[in-house]
Amino acid sequence: MRTRLERHFRFAALHTNWRTETLAGFTTFITMAYIIFVNPAILSQTGMPIASVTAATCLCAAFGSILMGALANYPLALAPGMGLNAYFTYTVVQKMGIPWPAALGAVFLSGIIFLILTFTGIRQQLVAAIPHQLHAAVGGGIGLFIAFIGFRNAGIIVPSAATIVTLGNVRAPQTALALFGLLLIAILQVLKVRASMLIGVLGTMLLGIVCHQVTWNPAPFHIGAISSTAFHLDIPAALHIGGFEIIFVFLFVDLFDNIGTLVAVTQRAGLISPDHTIPRLNRIFFADAAATVVGSMAGTSTVTSYVESATGVAAGGRTGVTAIVTGILFFLALFLAPLVGTIPVFATSPALILVGGLMMTGLGTIEWEKPHIAIPAFLTVSTIPLTWSIADGLSFGLTSYAALQLLTGRATRKDWMLYLLASLFLLRFLYLSHA
Known part of the structure; x- marks a missing residue:
């Protein structure tokens, strides 16, 4: 059976083993565990019971991650997407005054549309x-994005009215602990x-406990609480x-966030084929869409692939x-949610920062001497974190690439999907500026 x-x-074929894959799964889970508490904190402001959303978050993250691993054989973990939960x-x-059950209905419909687009091959195209x-x-842009999140969470970078961001107080206990972890x-x-x-x-969390910087405030929690939203x-x-407008935003943002994460993580793991295609792409998209459908029925916003999966890849995860290990840990978190909450952000921030650095290595393969490639690449790298x-970063990069190809006589008929995609991005920019 094991063989x-x-x-x-x-x-x-991927030069890995059970120990490496298990450690990688633990690593991904630890860097993602914050979603168990952040997602309910955001969605509870709609009137949804926080205990119910906590259970739904753990359940759909477990389902999506295990399905991704078993069906598509990729080290991609899934959970309710940050940004999409805020939009929800x-x-x-709050702004449009739509009841949360109707909003969950819109998430469900976007997931069904995802499944249709997957089965028809449109997402793959x-x-x-x-x-x-x-x-x-x-990949490089997402690396900067991940690192920026890590620096901010650690307190190494803080907001500044004069310069937008500036160096934080490195003598603050939790910032100092983050630097130790780094x-x-x-x-x-x-x-x-x-x-x-x-x-x-x-190790950083342990030192934080010794320095009295880790607090544990367990709250009553029971898996049966999910019945309030399921x-x-x-x-x-x-x-x-207004429903079609909401479904469009859930659909569009998740689609291209997921594509960006997918490309970055698979490239970092060396899982992209020599012809630049991603094997078993239809299975990846099916797992993502199915998790969104299940998540909406359980009681949470759109489920998507997580950039924190790159931490597991950096730890050696390739399959x-x-x-699956990450998903199992999310399932166990259904019963151990208060314990998972003890993992502080100053302990996970160093991992995000260094994984961001590791994801920059691919930038050396870009043909920077060719302006029609270098300019879109630069816009992609810079606008993802900014x-x-x-x-948004993918939108800037792809639209500028298509414009340069078209306006310099490099366009070909076989690239029709590229120009259709660029047109959709332009419409997205117009819609977002209007909104």
């Missing part, structure tokens, strides 16, 4: 339309310790006036076992 599983997950709460429910010259740029992980990586990320996070979605209400959006 059969190793063949299924292609351990020999602050725009759809959209990924194929992205020039392979931009793959490394997307140094610890860096040393372990130089020494080629495979579990460097996991050891660094746990199957409460209102699909007919989602189809009323779906990494995602707009705080993978989808």
